[in-house]
Amino acid sequence: MDDADTALVVHLGMSGQMLLGAIPNTAHLRIAAVLDDGTRLSFVDQRTFGGWLLADLVTVDGSAVPVPVAHLARDPLDPKFDADAVVNVMRRKHSELKRQLLDQTVVSGIGNIYADEALWRAKVHGSRLAAALPRRQLAVVLQAAADVMRDALAHGGTSFDSLYVNVNGESGTSTAPSTLTVARTSRAGAAAR
Numbered sequence: 001m002d003d004a005d006t007a008l009v010v011h012l013g014m015s016g017q018m019l020l021g022a023i024p025n026t027a028h029l030r031i032a033a034v035l036d037d038g039t040r041l042s043f044v045d046q047r048t049f050g051g052w053l054l055a056d057l058v059t060v061d062g063s064a065v066p067v068p069v070a071h072l073a074r075d076p077l078d079p080k081f082d083a084d085a086v087v088n089v090m091r092r093k094h095s096e097l098k099r100q101l102l103d104q105t106v107v108s109g110i111g112n113i114y115a116d117e118a119l120w121r122a123k124v125h126g127s128r129l130a131a132a133l134p135r136r137q138l139a140v141v142l143q144a145a146a147d148v149m150r151d152a153l154a155h156g157g158t159s160f161d162s163l164y165v166n167v168n169g170e171s172g173t174s175t176a177p178s179t180l181t182v183a184r185t186s187r188a189g190a191a192a193r
Helices: 083-092 097-102 114-120 135-154
Strands: 006-012 016-020 029-034 040-045 051-059 065-066 184-185 190-192
Touching: 006 016, 006 065, 016 184, 083 135, 097 114, 114 135
Parallel strands: none
Antiparallel strands: 006 051, 016 040, 029 040, 051 065, 184 190
């Protein structure tokens, strides 16, 4: 196997982190590597849902992609992301909008938290059928998802132990300074607030 035909696939799971620099002294360190140039790379994963895999590459839409992820759609921050094409896919499926945002074969990189944030910003309820929404509204949701992802990256990602995510997780409490009330619901098999 030629190195040019393979890639290291890193799945972060729900809590994984890739860290550069000194190898951390933590019980959650799963993999530590020193690269050829001396760079120290650590994979820390508290919940152990993530991992590393060496995989063959295949060509998908003109790009070399590791086989295990070749079926995934592009994410909204990918330079080759085509929002119009994603809107077309969403309008053909007869399922809830949030379910489609979580479907990595429709659009990748959007998990439960980012889906909720994008829907909130776009002012669209996730239980609505995507096929029934105007194309313009679906495009607004996808743009909101990209904005949420950029904001999360600027804040170092999303984490429940971070101040970036500020909903307290308790149903029926006020979301100061607003007068709105937080209510817990379940859509697409995932809890939402």
